[in-house]
Structure formats: structure tokens, C-alpha cells
Amino acid sequence: MKTPDYHRRxxxxxxxxxxxxxxxxxxxxxxxxxxxxLENTLGGKTAMAIPAALxxxxxxxINIWMLRGVEHLKRQL
Amino acid sequence: xxKHLKDDFPVDWEDDHFVTRREFFKFLTLAxxxxxxxxxxxxxxxxxPKGERQFEPAxxxxxxxxxxGSALSFSYPRPSDLCLLIHKINGDFVAYTRRCTxxxxxxxxxxxxxxxxxxCPCHNGSFSVAEGKxxxxxxxxxxxxxxxxxxxxxxxxxxxxxxxxx
Numbered sequence: 001m002k003t004p005d006y007h008r009r010x011x012x013x014x015x016x017x018x019x020x021x022x023x024x025x026x027x028x029x030x031x032x033x034x035x036x037x038l039e040n041t042l043g044g045k046t047a048m049a050i051p052a053a054l055x056x057x058x059x060x061x062i063n064i065w066m067l068r069g070v071e072h073l074k075r076q077l
Numbered sequence: 078x079x080k081h082l083k084d085d086f087p088v089d090w091e092d093d094h095f096v097t098r099r100e101f102f103k104f105l106t107l108a109x110x111x112x113x114x115x116x117x118x119x120x121x122x123x124x125x126p127k128g129e130r131q132f133e134p135a136x137x138x139x140x141x142x143x144x145x146g147s148a149l150s151f152s153y154p155r156p157s158d159l160c161l162l163i164h165k166i167n168g169d170f171v172a173y174t175r176r177c178t179x180x181x182x183x184x185x186x187x188x189x190x191x192x193x194x195x196x197c198p199c200h201n202g203s204f205s206v207a208e209g210k211x212x213x214x215x216x217x218x219x220x221x222x223x224x225x226x227x228x229x230x231x232x233x234x235x236x237x238x239x240x241x242x243x
Binding site: 024033038 | 098099106108113116117119122123124
């Protein structure tokens with residue numbers, strides 16, 4: 001018979017996988033931003049450099065926040 | 078203590094190479110940090126002033142050597158750096174580097190029916206004589222301008238200005 005603890009772990013595992021997939025998505029967006037800024041800077045177009053850098057830093061902030069959430073999940077388990 | 082030691086330094090090869098989801102998550106966050114730092118560094122570099130570069134002043138020619146509506150090729154600052162001095166139809170003097178910003182073909186000055194332009198014969202690129210901006214064709218950037226100064230009847234080259242597009 002599956003205990004409530006088992007279900008709790010299952011739910012947290014699903015949450016963890018969802019967080020990881022979301023972080024992977026954000027990571028790919030950061031790669032795209034990096035390549036875009038590099039290409040445009042080499043091509044002499046610098047208008048989007050600062051907004052892209054701010055977006056990348058924002059994504060890093062979200063990733064760090066999610067990592068803290070993951071650590072919190074780990075402590076609860 | 079013994080158990081933690083065994084967990085952190087496993088003996089089995091498989092255990093040693095096993096990456097937990099948490100470790101992968103931390104790795105992704107670290108990689109994300111690296112990308113953010115890289116993007117910020119490139120953005121900061123792109124905003125550094127790169128405008129004018131000063132070189133040793135060099136005499137190009139005298140004002141009387143060039144008639145209106147014609148151009149003179151000269152080298153500045155190095156012998157391999159081809160430039161073009163233009164005596165415009167309206168009497169002004171202006172100079173640009175002669176390498177097309179597309180694939181470095183030498184551009185030519187063209188004045189027909191009162192209209193002037195700098196023309197690249199390789200791929201039909203055109204630049205404005207007034208500002209060096211791209212008028213037509215594949216060149217991605219304006220022509221760098223050579224800063225010139227009139228000292229009496231002499232025309233001197235002082236430096237090169239690179240303008241970035243917006």
C-alpha cells in the first residue's frame with residue numbers, strides 16, 4: 001500500500017522535472033541571446049546588445065531562484 | 078561520517094559517474110551564469126567608444142592639384158591602407174577609406190549629371206559622398222571617413238573615424 005509519503009515524493013519529483021525542463025528552455029534562450037548579441041556586435045549593430053544582456057541576467061536570476069526552490073524541495077524530502 | 082565519505086567518494090565506476098538531477102540542475106545554473114556573464118561582457122564591449130583613431134598627420138596633396146568633381150587615391154596611415162580624397166562638385170573636400178565594407182574591393186568616385194557617389198564595381202555597392210553611408214547594394218557598413226584638415230593650400234590627413242550603425 002502506497003503511503004502518503006510516497007505520493008508526496010512522487011509529486012515533488014514531478015515538480016522537480018518540470019523545473020528542470022523549464023530551466024533547460026531558459027538555457028536555450030540564453031544561448032540564442034548570446035549568439036545574437038555576438039553576431040550583431042561583430043556586424044556593427046549594437047542597439048539590441050544592452051536589452052539582450054539584461055534579459056540574460058534576468059534569466060540567470062530566475063534560474064538561481066529555481067535552484068533555491070530545488071534545494072528547498074530537497075530539504076523537505 | 079563514514080557513510081557520507083562513501084557517498085561522496087564512491088568506489089564503483091558507475092556510482093562515480095552517476096549524475097543526480099540536482100547536480101545537473103546546478104550545472105545548468107552555472108552554465109546559465111557563464112552565458113549571462115558572456116552576453117554582458119559582449120554588450121559592454123560593444124558600447125565602448127571606437128569612434129576616431131588618430132594617426133600621424135600626413136600631407137595628401139595641395140588644393141590646386143585636384144579639380145572639382147574628381148578624386149585622388151592616396152595611402153593613409155600605412156602604404157597598404159588605400160584612401161580616396163574627393164573634391165566634390167560643390168567645392169568641399171572629403172576623404173574616405175577606399176575599401177568597400179562588403180568584401181574590400183576598391184571603391185571609385187563617380188559624378189554623373191551632377192549626382193555624386195562612391196561606387197564599388199565588384200557587387201554594385203554605392204556609398205554617399207557626403208557621409209559615406211550605404212546607398213545601395215550589399216555593403217553592411219558605411220565607409221570609414223578620413224579626417225582631413227586644410228592648412229593653407231595643403232590638405233592633411235589626421236585620422237580615421239568609424240561610425241557604427243544604430
